[in-house]
Amino acid sequence: MSVRPILDACRAEGRAALIGYLPVGFPSVDGSIEAMEALVRAGVDIVEIGVPYSDPVMDGPVIQDAAVRALESGVRLKDTFAAVRAVRAAGAGALVMTYWNPVLRYGVDRFAADLAAAGGDGLITPDLIPDEAGDWIRAADEQGLDKVFLVAPSSTPERLAAVTGRSRGFVYATAVMGVTGARASVGDAAEDLVARTRAVTDLPVCVGLGVSTGDQASQVGRFADGVIVGSALVRCLTEAQSPEAGLKELEQLAGELADGVRKGRA
Amino acid sequence: MSPSMPHAEPVGRFGRFGGRYVPEALIPALEQLEEVWRKAVVDPAFTGELERLHRTYTGRPSIITEVPRFAEHCGGARVLLKREDLNHTGSHKINNVLGQALLTKRMGKTRVIAETGAGQHGVATATAAALLGLECVVYMGKKDTERQALNVARMRLLGAEVVAVEHGSQTLKDAVNEAFRDWVANVATTHYVLGTVTGPHPFPEMVREFHRVIGIEARQQVLDLVGRLPDVVCACVGGGSNAIGIFHRFLDDTAVRLVGLEAGGSGIESGKHAARFSSGIPGVLHGAYTYVLQDEDGQTIESHSVSAGLDYPSVGPEHALLRESGRAEYRPITDDEAMEAFRLLARTEGILPAIESAHALAGAMQLGRELGPEALILVNLSGRGDKDVHTAAEWFGLIDAPGKATPPPATEDEAGTKGMGQQQ
Numbered sequence: 001m002s003v004r005p006i007l008d009a010c011r012a013e014g015r016a017a018l019i020g021y022l023p024v025g026f027p028s029v030d031g032s033i034e035a036m037e038a039l040v041r042a043g044v045d046i047v048e049i050g051v052p053y054s055d056p057v058m059d060g061p062v063i064q065d066a067a068v069r070a071l072e073s074g075v076r077l078k079d080t081f082a083a084v085r086a087v088r089a090a091g092a093g094a095l096v097m098t099y100w101n102p103v104l105r106y107g108v109d110r111f112a113a114d115l116a117a118a119g120g121d122g123l124i125t126p127d128l129i130p131d132e133a134g135d136w137i138r139a140a141d142e143q144g145l146d147k148v149f150l151v152a153p154s155s156t157p158e159r160l161a162a163v164t165g166r167s168r169g170f171v172y173a174t175a176v177m178g179v180t181g182a183r184a185s186v187g188d189a190a191e192d193l194v195a196r197t198r199a200v201t202d203l204p205v206c207v208g209l210g211v212s213t214g215d216q217a218s219q220v221g222r223f224a225d226g227v228i229v230g231s232a233l234v235r236c237l238t239e240a241q242s243p244e245a246g247l248k249e250l251e252q253l254a255g256e257l258a259d260g261v262r263k264g265r266a
Numbered sequence: 267m268s269p270s271m272p273h274a275e276p277v278g279r280f281g282r283f284g285g286r287y288v289p290e291a292l293i294p295a296l297e298q299l300e301e302v303w304r305k306a307v308v309d310p311a312f313t314g315e316l317e318r319l320h321r322t323y324t325g326r327p328s329i330i331t332e333v334p335r336f337a338e339h340c341g342g343a344r345v346l347l348k349r350e351d352l353n354h355t356g357s358h359k360i361n362n363v364l365g366q367a368l369l370t371k372r373m374g375k376t377r378v379i380a381e382t383g384a385g386q387h388g389v390a391t392a393t394a395a396a397l398l399g400l401e402c403v404v405y406m407g408k409k410d411t412e413r414q415a416l417n418v419a420r421m422r423l424l425g426a427e428v429v430a431v432e433h434g435s436q437t438l439k440d441a442v443n444e445a446f447r448d449w450v451a452n453v454a455t456t457h458y459v460l461g462t463v464t465g466p467h468p469f470p471e472m473v474r475e476f477h478r479v480i481g482i483e484a485r486q487q488v489l490d491l492v493g494r495l496p497d498v499v500c501a502c503v504g505g506g507s508n509a510i511g512i513f514h515r516f517l518d519d520t521a522v523r524l525v526g527l528e529a530g531g532s533g534i535e536s537g538k539h540a541a542r543f544s545s546g547i548p549g550v551l552h553g554a555y556t557y558v559l560q561d562e563d564g565q566t567i568e569s570h571s572v573s574a575g576l577d578y579p580s581v582g583p584e585h586a587l588l589r590e591s592g593r594a595e596y597r598p599i600t601d602d603e604a605m606e607a608f609r610l611l612a613r614t615e616g617i618l619p620a621i622e623s624a625h626a627l628a629g630a631m632q633l634g635r636e637l638g639p640e641a642l643i644l645v646n647l648s649g650r651g652d653k654d655v656h657t658a659a660e661w662f663g664l665i666d667a668p669g670k671a672t673p674p675p676a677t678e679d680e681a682g683t684k685g686m687g688q689q690q
Contacts, residue, residue: 030473032593048661051601053565054392054434054565055434055439055440055443055551055552055566056347056443056448057288057289057443057446057449057450057552058289058450060447064433068433076563077563077564079416088561100382100550101549101550101551101560101564101566102285102563102564102565103557104550104564105547105549105562105563105564106563106564125289127288127550127553128287129287129288129293131277131286131288132286132287133283134493149288149290150289150290150291152289152290152291153291154291154292154293154294154295154453154454155291155293155294155306156289159290159293159294173291174290176451177291177450177451177452177453177454178447178450178451179450181448185373206605242614
């Protein structure tokens with residue numbers, strides 16, 4: 001499995017892919033799956049299925065808050081696989097985004113096998129650098145799964161080469177130095193990072209951190225192969241008056257973002 | 267697979283423990299830190315400056331004190347305290363902080379951030395920042411700002427900004443999370459002065475090296491005083507910096523038992539403790555692979571301890587190796603046992619220990635009773651108890667209701683308890 005064919009198809013259409021993040025288990029396991037299905041209906045190409053974790057050091061307040069609430073309402077790691085199956089059935093790519101300890105505790109080989117069996121495409125690992133990822137790389141290669149590692153504006157050319165050399169699917173370029181969360185502007189650092197990453201790899205490069213509007217998606221879509229949106233989508237759910245209202249707002253924002261990536265290079 | 271991988275083997279390992287489990291954004295900063303640190307420790311300008319600060323600012327070498335009246339409660343064993351509590355700022359933490367603050371200047375950074383539990387490391391960092399003219403922000407769990415209010419005020423007096431962290435358990439682990447988030451965003455100007463021997467490489471090794479002076483001094487002081495090495499070295503273990511600092515010089519002295527005392531909280535069976543080696547499982551937290559209190563989904567379990575400085579669900583990776591190799595042993599000490607040791611040291615020797623260090627004293631009481639009067643026990647008294655006066659006064663019911671004096675608690679020990687050692 002891989003999201004690569006999806007990214008290639010988007011490239012053939014002359015546009016960036018839209019990648020939407022939501023955590024499993026918020027507002028409930030079923031509610032989160034419904035929300036992921038709504039993303040796909042609205043035009044999201046790949047769903048980044050978040051595993052709630054007690055100590056998310058790469059996440060800002062919105063995703064932290066959703067993770068805490070999901071854990072408090074009893075979400076379990078195995079619920080991730082149900083979400084993967086649903087996203088797959090809805091017709092989108094299914095990548096799981098997880099901090100490393102839940103996978104370690106579950107067992108790296110077992111997690112890779114169960115993820116592949118559920119139809120998942122691979123993992124995004126925010127706190128696992130390739131240098132520490134020997135077990136995961138072996139397991140992912142065995143199961144044919146994507147290994148999406150992160151690069152940052154601070155990454156040196158040596159690090160960019162090292163990280164992209166171990167990646168599969170795409171490379172996740174963090175647009176700014178910082179944690180997840182909407183920002184007023186995405187900045188020039190992202191475009192520079194994408195260019196520096198392209199200099200060392202042929203893999204697609206997708207940009208995340210800070211994108212929250214259709215205009216930003218359009219702007220980032222001009223230079224990136226994919227636009228990753230997280231906190232802005234999660235906030236539709238966490239700040240909603242009711243689950244129904246949240247879903248409606250979510251679908252509307254996802255639609256706006258989907259339009260954004262489609263007019264990026266028009 | 268890739269010829270450009272900078273490290274064929276994972277770096278910074280203690281056996282299978284340690285590593286660098288952090289966002290890629292921080293890797294350049296960790297590599298810069300390691301490079302600057304390794305150059306500094308062989309540069310006489312750096313080592314000379316650090317030594318001068320130890321001597322003229324911190325007050326090193328710290329003394330050792332023999333405590334015969336307290337030792338009566340330790341099976342009559344001979345007990346010596348390494349007095350890190352007498353350091354400027356009141357704990358061992360200053361050893362590491364001065365080193366890292368000097369490195370911050372060498373890296374051309376102008377701002378330091380730190381996490382703190384009991385406030386000792388935060389106070390030490392605020393102190394070094396004031397001394398060297400650095401901007402300082404300290405992250406502290408909200409619960410800890412309440413139980414260590416005095417240290418919050420101290421940090422603010424020293425010019426630091428104290429941020430109360432209201433996420434999660436509102437204790438040390440959440441303060442560390444918030445410090446990492448700040449660091450990712452501000453790494454170009456900011457050094458994270460991590461306060462213990464965990465976190466991503468090079469912190470566990472670097473922080474150990476800055477604290478190694480404790481054991482180097484203590485080993486010689488014990489030899490000078492007694493003419494032989496101690497049978498046991500006791501130290502409390504939260505993240506484990508004071509313990510690794512005193513243990514390390516004794517690692518090759520295989521006859522010397524190294525005993526780390528963890529926070530047993532309300533008891534292991536209660537589930538409310540911070541005894542990672544009693545019920546923790548290897549995993550990743552805050553950048554290192556080590557023992558972690560975690561549930562079956564890998565979610566961190568909140569720790570509990572009367573001592574804010576030991577109230578942490580993970581432990582330094584080198585301790586994990588020392589435990590696995592059998593070179594060191596680790597025991598839980600309950601809140602009750604620690605507070606009894608706190609009270610005893612105060613009453614028998616006129617020394618108020620930090621509640622963290624009282625866990626080490628309680629360990630000495632256990633080991634002394636097991637080993638008997640021939641034993642020689644060295645205890646790292648890592649901090650002083652001024653910051654804990656309020657907690658201890660509440661624990662022992664010493665706070666007067668308005669207009670009413672409370673009599674001191676009844677004690678059985680002041681009259682002399684020479685027989686206690688024979689009870690075991």
